[in-house]
Amino acid sequence: MNIDPLDILLIAAKIGAVFLVILTTAAYLVFAERRILGWIQDRKGPNRVGPMGLLQPVADVIKMLTKEDMLPAAADKWLFYLAPAMAAIPAIMTFAIIPFGAPVTLFGRQIPMQVADLHVGILFFMALSSIAVYGVALGGWASNSKYALLGSIRGLAQLISYELSMGLSLVPVVMLARSFRLSEIVNAQAGVWFIVYQPLAFVIFLISIIAECRRIPFDLPEAEGELVAGFHSEYSGMRFGLFFVGEYINIIVLGALATTFFLGGWHGPLLPPVVWFFLKTLAFTFLFIWVRGTLPRLRYDQLMHLGWKLLTPLALVNIVVTGWYLTLSGSFRY
Template sequence: MTADPVDIALFAAKLGAVFFAVLTLAAYLVFAERRILAWIQDRKGPNRVGPFGLLQPLADVIKLLTKEDLVPAAADRWLFYLAPAMAAIPALLIFSVIPFGAPLTIAGHTLPLLIADLNVGLLFFLALSSIAVYGVAIGGWASNSKYSLLGGIRGLAQLISYELSMGLALVPVVMMSRSFSMTDIVTAQQSMPFIVYQPLAFIIFLISITAECRRIPFDLPEAEGELVAGFHTEYSGMRFGLFFVGEYINIIVLGGLAATFFLGGWHGPLLPPVIWFSIKTLAFAFLMIWLRGTLPRLRYDQLMHLGWKILTPLALFNILVTAWLLFLTS
């Protein structure tokens, strides 16, 4: 069976639009963070390049592309080159299974507003989030630097620890929607978002994705005051830029996932579905920026204690309670 050329063209247009939108959002999220943190700290922030400083992301890209790209003499060169891609690419791939709007009908062709409607979309997300861990670990190891290695080890332990609580927080979502498909999970929230039924799972997931993004108060893999910049200390130029933009792509993607799992995805009154999805996703991004300007960094023992002794037991308890309630109401 040959594919319809119109379907192929629509898919290519959708893929290009999503790729462009995510990268543009990530670039301007950096700008937004700098302006919001400046407002919190009572200073101006970037305001020189273009009107209101809106061309600052373009200036940053030019700077990164033209900076000298150095590789430490004793580094493992191939792993050193590979690590930044492993940090950024999985986040982009995760976005391919997130539905960001209701299906559209164009010229008699139905266009679902997501790249790939997998029936195991949630498992696909968990698998790719596991791969992203290797970008931090390999970057720290391949640099052949004590600071980078310590940051890589911290990042590996942190991401594995909080990945467990994040995955367990999503089990009640699967139990209530009876599906691993992102589309089915959003459809199951048509009348009521899951945050109403699962506030504890939402809080656990929110804390876990903040740790997965390595954001304050969980920025111990970077910890400028202790490790200079942690796992990416030895990176410069666009390789550092990939680590940097990968973090902000991750914020957008994990914010979109939080909206999909707990806030009803693209469902909402009055406004178009894509607008609702964008508002919910950017609200999470704003929350992470606000936390960075508000909270201090945790100690490492506090970080591990929170993940293993508080969040993981609470997530397991929540699964048992959810299973019991679903059994009583079935």
């Protein structure tokens, strides 16, 4: 099989661009969150390092890199080291299947603004989302700490519960687009975004991804008043930083997926497609921050009740209603 060197070069360029944008955005999302929460809570955020505090993320990285990396005496060494990577890498890999712009013509060929356009894109996303659970599980188990273990058990139950409702909320999207390929899902929304047809699926997906990110009001695995710091209580230095950065990368990626599935992806008037995609994704990240500064934490029984007794049944009913409508309207094809 002959491989065109230009194809390899283009894929490498897209991977490099995705890494640069995601890591830079994640770093400054931490800064943005602290400033926005300060505004919501009528206090000042970071404003000392650099003009208006813009160099605060750089200072935070330097602090993490220079802190001592502690290993608890009774910890499982290799699992303890593996857990932070398991939290960050699946989120970064998920971005490979997200189309972030319209295809462009370069060197006489059409180049998709996507690292990999998989036929089973949604299944790939769900698989990586399942793998990310192991970062929480291994972090708590390998630390050999009762607080960390309790946090990881909570996290496992939460992530498994809300992955079910998240996956079910995407079934109507697949039914409307008739494809698991993310680029075709975006193309199917060229006229009308799927949020118009599926507002209930959008709300279920939004609540589920907030729970998947373990953000307030669903931050039970890290409840500092009960579990010290939850599943990463025993981590320090850059290993703790990887858990921290992984959370913010996950926010960006899940916001990008919500944009892709329900808000038409890169479609929009006047502005370039990449700009539209970026603005929609940033709108979701702002929503995540706004929710954190507004809502109180749920009790654990409320968390599980919402997932299993409300979101999952509603998602199943929505699938049945969507299938019924498509069948009666003649839009459903076997």
